[in-house]
Amino acid sequence: MDLLKVRKSFGLSQNDIVKITGLSKSMVSMIDKGERKLSEEKTELLKSYLYQKPKADVTAMIDYLVIRFKTLNYKKVINELLKIPDFRFEQGQYGGTGYPFRVEYGEIKVFYHNTDIDMGTRLELKGSACRLFEHFLEEQNRTWQDFLSEVIDFSYSMTKVNGELSENDAQNFLKFNRIDLALDERFNERGNYNLMHLWEKVRNEQIEMKLKGFRPEENFKISEGMLKSLGISLYFGAIQSSIRLNFYEKDREQAFRRNIPVEDIQEIFGYKNRYEIRLKDDKARQVIEDFVRSIPLYDLGVGIIMDYLQVFDETGRPDRAWYDVFGRNKSYRFFTQPTEESLEKRRSWFDRQLKRSLYIEARIARETGRSYVGELVSEYxxxxxxxxxxxxxxxxxxxxxxxxxxxxxxxxxxxxxxxxxxxxxxxxxxxxxxxxxxxxxxxxxxxxxxxxx
Structure with a gap:
């Protein structure tokens, strides 16, 4: 085995090989250089780790999608992209998310502005709206890939002038605010992964992650005088970050929501655990573009989890019970692309860093009649x-x-x-x-x- 090629192919560092094989880092370095050979025992151990197949039944879906188009012609978005006649949409009583107007078809919501081109038109599909839209896609003989590909093509057609295409104009016209990928581990009578074990591994320092912040949640209700768990949720990453993971017990969550026993949820719907990947802005765009290029949702979701979370057992080696859920595949790596245009870069920084603070200050100014931000600006x-x-x-x-x-x-x-x-x-x-x-x-x-x- 050419360790260096295999290691780089799977996105593994020398430290990863150390943890998998138990070899010293100096030995791994020498094997990389061809000065030593990997023993048959260590080769088999590495193969077992790299080619571990998933044992759980896991399905993947899009469970949340928000897209902003820089156009005031919201009907064009409805008719040409959703391909649902705009007259089937009802006018909402108010807008929302900062928009003055909204139209909706069931849970499919389209927010729009009549004068502010920067806000333009916003399409929002929450979980139930995604499921409803999938029925339309099926009737239209389209897939999610077809739809998202047409969204990207639309951004070029709307910004093309005199037959010329501008990458920057198309990028500015279209913003993928957010996409959530949901990986559902189906209920298995022989057993499923216990998320409480993952929580314990965080406490025992057996998880390495690239994200900042971890927050567990568990809610309870009183039933016949006893406290009953409504399930746990494990959040990896900060709320405002461009990527956040949320793993929770979907069977218990649905049992509470529908007010029926968890055993019925497992039998009727087949739910057990849900692994959500919440992506915003540039990371959302990259994943969507790769999905359009025919990378399956499952591979994208699993690859992101593998890249951002490393789970180990008590000996410091990769935890087999965790990797039995998804198997062991190549991780998915995000790239960062610098923004060249100063106007967009400045406003993107405002959006990421100052939105919450500015909102709070605006509310304080409205309540007190004094604007701290206004005072700062006037002094400059x-x-x-x-x-x-x-x-x-x-x-x-x-x-x-x-x-x-x-x-x-x-x-x-x-x-x-x-x-x-x-x-x-x-x-x-x-x-x-x-x-x-x-x-x-x-x-x-x-x-x-x-x-x-």
Whole structure:
């Protein structure tokens, strides 16, 4: 066995090999270099670890999905992507998640803004909405991969000008706010993995993880004078992080929700444990793009868990009972892609780091009439470089708003083709002035209420 090639193929470090085989790190290093050979005994031990097959019956599904499109034309999203006639959606009494308006079909919710292109249209599918949408997908002879592929293609078609595609514009137009992958371990009369054991391993320092933070939860209710557990939930990772794992006893959770015995839940629905992977923003996008490229959901979910959690037994070797659930596959690695555009990078930082603090300060200002943030801003004296950045980004936003609005109608697309410009040279007022010189431009301006002649 070529240890170096095998180790790198499975994403294992030298320390991982040390824990699996019991060899010293210096010996592993020498075997990597070809100075020593791996014994037959250690080779078989490594093979047993690497090629361990899952013993549990585990199914994978999408259980939560949030997508934001930078378009005010929410009906286009409904008709062309969901492929459900928009007249079947009912108007909600209010918006939600910061949006003034909402339409819904059952649990399928579409939030939209009528003026703020940065907020645009938001599609939200919670667990029950995902199951409902799967019925539509089946009727349409489509799959989740088909739908998500069409979502990505839509971002390019909506940002294409004069036949030219812009990767940055397409990326900015479409944001995958969140996707949850759910791996369900089906009930097995011969036994399932006990999540209490995983909790104990955390307490006994037998788990290594890349995530920051761990929180266990267990709720109880009184039944016939006795405390009865409603099941445990194990959260790996912080609430605000871009990846968080949640493992819980789905059979007990459903028994409490439906108010029937847990044994009936196991027999009727086949539920036991659920392993959720909650992904946001860039990590959500990467997983979705890989899923569209035909990597199965199961492989994605298991690969992420394998990469972020390493579980060991009392001897320090990989815990066989844990790996019996999913087997032992190659781990899934995320990559980080730097954001080149300063406007997006600055706002992304605000979104990640300051959203909660700004919300709290805004509420305090509303209750007290004093704005701490406003006071800080008023005290700051911008320099010449600040003014240049402000003017540059104001022009970019005006250009982008106008162009996004233009792309939503055939008249607007004709105007942009006539202009032959998509490089941010003109502010929207300039676009309007030039637009009035052509019939297509005048029709578009009139359609959006901007023809003030």
């Amino acid at each position: 004296q911008p320099d010449e470089e600040d003014e240049k950045i402000i003017q540059r980004d104001v022009e970019r936003i005006k250009n982008r708003d106008f162009e996004h609005e233009a792309r939503s109608t055939s008249e607007g697309q004709a105007l942009l083709r006539a202009l032959g410009k998509d490089d941010g040279q003109f502010v929207s007022e300039t676009y309007k002035r030039i637009g009035k010189k052509s019939e297509a431009g005048r029709k578009f301006l009139e359609a959006i209420g901007e023809n003030d002649e």
